[in-house]
Amino acid sequence: MRADAQRNRARVLEAAEVVLARDGLSASMREIANLAGVGVGTIYRQFPTKEALYQAIVMDRMRRLATLADELAAADDTGSAFFEYFSTIVEDSTVKKVLVDALAAAGIDAKAGAPDIRGSVEGLLVRAQEAGAVRKDVGMEELLALLSAACLAAQHNNWDESLRARTLAVLFDGLRPGDHASSP
Numbered sequence: 001m002r003a004d005a006q007r008n009r010a011r012v013l014e015a016a017e018v019v020l021a022r023d024g025l026s027a028s029m030r031e032i033a034n035l036a037g038v039g040v041g042t043i044y045r046q047f048p049t050k051e052a053l054y055q056a057i058v059m060d061r062m063r064r065l066a067t068l069a070d071e072l073a074a075a076d077d078t079g080s081a082f083f084e085y086f087s088t089i090v091e092d093s094t095v096k097k098v099l100v101d102a103l104a105a106a107g108i109d110a111k112a113g114a115p116d117i118r119g120s121v122e123g124l125l126v127r128a129q130e131a132g133a134v135r136k137d138v139g140m141e142e143l144l145a146l147l148s149a150a151c152l153a154a155q156h157n158n159w160d161e162s163l164r165a166r167t168l169a170v171l172f173d174g175l176r177p178g179d180h181a182s183s184p
Contacts, residue, residue: 005046011036012043013060016053025105029053061096062117065089069120079133082124083172086147090164093151135177146171 015036019027029050033040047053068088072081118140125143128134150171154164 008036008038008042009046012038012046012053013057016057017061020054020057025101058096061092065092066117066120069117069124073120073124073127078124078127078131082128082134083168083175085121085124086150086172087164087168089147090150090154090168093155097151097155132177134175138175146175 012032016027016032019032019035023031027050029040029043032053033043036043043053047056065088069085072078072085075081121143122140125134125138125140129136129138150168153159153167157163159167
């Protein structure tokens with residue numbers, strides 16, 4: 001893909017995320033094109049349907065989240081990086097839900113073709129545990145369950161920034177090493 005086509009694609013994906021977050025499934029391709037600074041034809045050349053655009057957004061988001069996890073795993077303070085990543089995922093979940101719902105309504109599996117970020121997230125978890133920032137008894141199953149629960153609660157209850165911060169602070173306290181009762 002030519003450099004200008006890559007830039008246009010990136011602008012279209014970014015604009016589509018903004019418009020979808022704001023307008024939901026009624027998002028207009030013309031609105032996306034205007035925000036991206038391209039013509040509608042430019043969008044349709046790369047994404048022949050709205051669903052193809054939505055799927056590209058999901059895949060792009062998953063790639064960015066995997067890259068972010070890898071970058072944060074290499075950070076000096078992996079404990080802070082781990083909690084930053086968790087917060088980002090929860091904050092990001094409402095926009096992702098709009099996309100996944102749009103794809104599901106069109107009969108498209110949102111995960112089809114999307115990169116698996118589990119390895120990147122696990123690397124970040126392990127580094128945070130090695131740094132002593134996260135309890136050693138937290139595995140990927142527990143982490144994914146907590147992430148899913150927090151994301152669903154944030155989506156369902158429309159958490160504002162303050163409630164999200166307070167709720168995640170409580171959850172993060174439970175993830176940190178300390179005097180925790182053993183599980184049943």
